Amino acid sequence: MTDVNRAEDRSRNVCVVIPALNEAESVGIVVKEAKAVLPDATVLVVDDGSTDDTAELAGAAGAEVISNPFRLGVGGAVRVGLRYAQSRGHPIVVQLDADGQHDPRDIPRMMRMLDPDGPPQIVIGARFAGAGDVSVPRARRIAMSLLARYMSRMTGERLTDVTSGFRVQNRAAVSIFARTYPADYLSDTVESLVIASRAGTVISQVGVAMRPRYAGRSTQSAWRAGAYLLRVVITLALAVIRRRPTSAEHEEEPL
Amino acid sequence: MTGVHVIALVSALATLSVIIELSRRRHLHPKYAMLWLSVGLVIAVFAISPALFNRGAHALGVISPPALLTVLASLFLLIVCVYLSWEVGRLEDKTRVLAEEIALLRKDVADESAQHS
Numbered sequence: 001m002t003d004v005n006r007a008e009d010r011s012r013n014v015c016v017v018i019p020a021l022n023e024a025e026s027v028g029i030v031v032k033e034a035k036a037v038l039p040d041a042t043v044l045v046v047d048d049g050s051t052d053d054t055a056e057l058a059g060a061a062g063a064e065v066i067s068n069p070f071r072l073g074v075g076g077a078v079r080v081g082l083r084y085a086q087s088r089g090h091p092i093v094v095q096l097d098a099d100g101q102h103d104p105r106d107i108p109r110m111m112r113m114l115d116p117d118g119p120p121q122i123v124i125g126a127r128f129a130g131a132g133d134v135s136v137p138r139a140r141r142i143a144m145s146l147l148a149r150y151m152s153r154m155t156g157e158r159l160t161d162v163t164s165g166f167r168v169q170n171r172a173a174v175s176i177f178a179r180t181y182p183a184d185y186l187s188d189t190v191e192s193l194v195i196a197s198r199a200g201t202v203i204s205q206v207g208v209a210m211r212p213r214y215a216g217r218s219t220q221s222a223w224r225a226g227a228y229l230l231r232v233v234i235t236l237a238l239a240v241i242r243r244r245p246t247s248a249e250h251e252e253e254p255l
Numbered sequence: 256m257t258g259v260h261v262i263a264l265v266s267a268l269a270t271l272s273v274i275i276e277l278s279r280r281r282h283l284h285p286k287y288a289m290l291w292l293s294v295g296l297v298i299a300v301f302a303i304s305p306a307l308f309n310r311g312a313h314a315l316g317v318i319s320p321p322a323l324l325t326v327l328a329s330l331f332l333l334i335v336c337v338y339l340s341w342e343v344g345r346l347e348d349k350t351r352v353l354a355e356e357i358a359l360l361r362k363d364v365a366d367e368s369a370q371h372s
Binding site for chain 1: 351354355357358359361362
């Protein structure tokens with residue numbers, strides 16, 4: 001109980017970033033749950049060009065809402081959230097899916113491992129780390145365990161679920177990412193960890209229970225899972241050979 | 256001058272005039288106009304004097320000059336395509352940053368006006 005209280009004390013320093021695309025059915029519940037766990041936190045829903053009432057419902061549930069002018073993808077939405085948190089001076093940023101698969105009640109346990117003003121640090125809410133239980137196709141499982149093994153070796157830390165969109169990060173980690181968070185599909189989770197790890201970020205994980213999504217379908221046919229495996233391998237290979245990103249804003253004009 | 260060369264010359268002139276017209280209407284940036292103008296010019300030179308290209312090919316030890324032409328043309332187009340992909344990617348990155356900036360500014364403006372009302 002004590003760490004929950006401590007987390008609540010710190011909750012005004014927290015910005016919960018929830019990227020959302022057409023999640024009207026679940027986003028309100030997720031926002032309310034997050035607010036219940038962290039009453040003083042800023043809950044920010046980044047609406048990534050939804051065509052339903054996601055933005056309105058998030059606002060009605062008490063979230064701050066930013067609407068992207070068009071779809072930027074999960075990575076783009078997260079980057080907007082990180083930049084917002086950074087500009088408003090929040091030292092701790094929680095990243096959470098809007099479909100309800102992550103339980104905000106796990107946040108205090110994740111925050112407990114985090115030093116807000118220390119060196120860059122990310123805590124991943126891992127869905128396969130003992131707690132919870134999910135059924136996914138084999139190819140996807142293989143892809144994820146491959147990734148997990150590689151990332152574990154790279155970070156020297158046992159990681160089991162590197163594609164999780166459930167993360168807590170401190171100020172230093174946010175400032176690494178605020179301008180350069182990778183925007184492409186899969187890169188947003190996989191490549192971001194590679195970038196973070198190379199920049200000296202301490203990456204660790206906490207087991208969390210994954211709940212069935214409140215809404216939305218998970219895209220997991222056998223074919224898709226196979227294609228996913230291939231994409232994972234290529235994304236990872238690219239992430240490893242690519243240089244550290246520089247922001248497009250600071251890019252020099254070629255002559 | 257054989258039929259092939261007439262066709263080559265006509266296409267070269269057509270390319271040049273289209274490029275010039277597009278630049279004149281400011282539909283084509285100078286850097287791309289430069290690229291395609293030089294392509295048009297090279298084609299025109301070889302159309303007028305095929306012997307020049309043949310001599311070059313033979314000097315390189317190529318038996319069939321048309322084959323060399325095909326290979327060079329494909330290679331050139333490949334390079335152009337890769338370059339354009341790079342360019343599109345860069346533009347996408349910039350658009351993305353602008354979109355993020357707009358989203359954040361819109362939020363700032365909304366917060367500001369909420370404060371004043």
